[in-house]
Amino acid sequence: MAAATRIEHDLLGDKEVPADAYYGVHTVRALENFSITGSTIAQFPDLIASLAAVKQAAAAANRDLGLLPSEIAEAIITACREIGAGRLHDQFVVDPIQGGAGTSTNMNANEVIANRALELLGHPRGRYEVIHPLDHVNLGQSTNDVYPTAVRLALVTSLRRLCASLEHLAGSFTAKAAQFSDVLKMGRTQLQDAVPMTLGQEFTTYAVMIEEDRRRLAEAGALLLECNLGGTAIGTRINGHPRYAELACANLAGISGEPVVSAGDLIEATQDCGAFVQLSGVLKRVAVKLSKTCNDLRLTSSGPTTGLGEINLPPVQAGSSIMPGKVNPVIPEVVNQVAFEVIGNDLTVTMAAEAGQLQLNAFEPVIAYSLLRSLTHLRAACDTLAVRCVPGITANRDHLHDGVHRSIGLVTALAPYIGYAASTSLARQARATGRLIKDLAAESGLLTTDQLDTILRPEALTGHQHVRAGLAPGRVPERHGPDDVPYRSVRP
Incomplete structure (x- = not known):
């Protein structure tokens, strides 16, 4: 039996949409056109919540400016609050990598919000003459200001989580450094014996590097809080009320709890991806230094009998299907691999930002995808290292002592x-x-x-x-x- 559908219409004509879907015709077109990653934007809940926050801020501004009837505005606002709280994320089904500078993502959000708002007012989905995805939910907006603003807010949210994980990891290394403060060992330069140090000093450097990177990330995150919301298509505010940008940004700051401000030049802000490049560069810095740290952990634990054998990593799983008793440094290895991915993502962000032309960068979807993945995977890697590896490291004290004196x-x-x-x-x-x-x-x-x-x-x-x-x-x-x-x- 064929699934029930409803008919929706766009500039290309009529299209069947699943009757129970909150999304509509524009989303269905995007599903047909973009099947790239095998995933959906719902894999990034921070992005969905940020889209909802932007739409809620817009609806409140348009209501206060007398552009949107209160009943419709309140229904839209309620729908946005529900989505921000985690509802209906399964209805955000478009591929994160898409043509159109994020238009498909914006359309998906407009349709889900409109249909949930209709439902709240007692109307069936698809009754767009009552609440329209574009005329009402998208009022005074363009993909070109909504999408990058939502991306920036999502990045800030995800960035705060990464910073917390880095702080936790630095604390793990600091605790281990205190434990090893009296363990003498040889420091090495170019893999050759250099001069003595303590194992505690070695581990302290890891904590210091991580804390330095956490501060640099906070600085990069501050640049993301300047947005182009209200600039509409290219930053000239066409189709927008003169006071809309000011009100929408103020509302967004209140909804998100972040000090969002409007850019001084909305035309420049609409085409400029510099803040994304800056963040990506700092994430690469974090990845490089985390990977170097994990290289050190693998090297100093190598052996255990025929390598350096200075420290022991906690055994977390069998290391071989053929060599009984072998244990591998799998936690540092997985962090290394995340670092390699982040470094590659930085190149993607760099190329996508450079490829922007004139008044808009059409490649912001792959920038958002790359940065959100880097943030998510780095956070998971830091948590894994902090919990599954660092606390269980032990020192081979006698071996280290003998090495220094020899x-x-x-x-x-x-x-x-x-x-x-x-x-x-x-x-x-x-x-x-x-x-x-x-x-x-x-x-x-x-x-x-x-x-x-x-x-x-x-x-x-x-x-x-x-x-x-x-x-x-x-x-x-x-x-x-x-x-x-x-x-x-x-x-x-």
């Missing part, structure tokens, strides 16, 4: 006292014989055992001794180091 890198700490040439000689001997730097230095008579114990104490090795400056070339001046161990004058 490392030739210790000689760097002696150089201020015995000079670069003598330090180089000790390093050469240690490399050739496999003996410890400390033992060779004591035997050389350059420093006493007590002096070596003072110079090589952990707090001195990890950055608590004072920094010397202004050394003359070829000569280390006579002065005192930590605990009055003298710096020796050494000539080449």
Whole structure:
């Protein structure tokens, strides 16, 4: 038996629409034209809620300006509130990637809101002579101001969630850094032994990087709060009331709780995608640094017996279908992959923003799709890392301790006292014989055992001794180091 339908009409003619659908003919056309991602805009509930907020703000402004009858306005406002609360999201069925600069998304919203408003007033769906998707719901608007405004608001909402997840992840690293504050290890540059540090210092850097990125994201988010609502087609406000932009933006700020403001130049704001490019760039920054952090976690946990084996990641699942007992660093790996996606999305946003022409960018749908996915996936990745990995990391303390005391890198700490040439000689001997730097230095008579114990104490090795400056070339001046161990004058 054929499903029940109703007939709706547009400029192309009549079209059957499912009788129980809240969407209408324009949405059906979009469904026929755009089947790209295999998903719908409903996968981004923040976007749907933001569209509803924009339409609610518009209806209230038009009511207050006497352009929309109160009964119709109130029905539209109620429908928008319901959608903002999560109802009817399954009726937002168009593909996120679409031609028309977001027209299909705007039409979908207009039709769902109109038909729900009709229902609230006791009319059947499709009775557009009572409440029309375009004449009433879209009054004083264009896709070209509604869609980018809704996208900006959705991005801000999603961005706040990502910032909260980054804060949680930074806290996880901070807690782990405190736990590892007394664990001495060798720092490395270019994968070679450099100088000692603590594992706590290493983990603190991850927390600091994440917190820096969170602040940069907040700055990028502030740029999104300037919108072109009220500019209509290209920013000239054609078909709009002179006071509409002001009222609609004020209403939107009240509805959303965000300090939305109208752009100073609506024509410029309608074509400019700079805020999207800015946000995308910061998201790429977050992705790059998260990926680097996960690379470090995978590398320092490698082995566990034939790699670095400095830390242990918590085992969360079997690592192989053929190698019994193997456990893989799957949580850092999945974060790496999200980072790769975000970096690719940034290129998409860049190309789409650059491709805009004249008074409008037709490619905002793929910009919105890319940014919303980046925000959503980064947030999930941060939460996964913060919950499933970082808290369970343990340190191989004895292995790290032995590595520091066996490392030739210790000689760097002696150089201020015995000079670069003598330090180089000790390093050469240690490399050739496999003996410890400390033992060779004591035997050389350059420093006493007590002096070596003072110079090589952990707090001195990890950055608590004072920094010397202004050394003359070829000569280390006579002065005192930590605990009055003298710096020796050494000539080449």
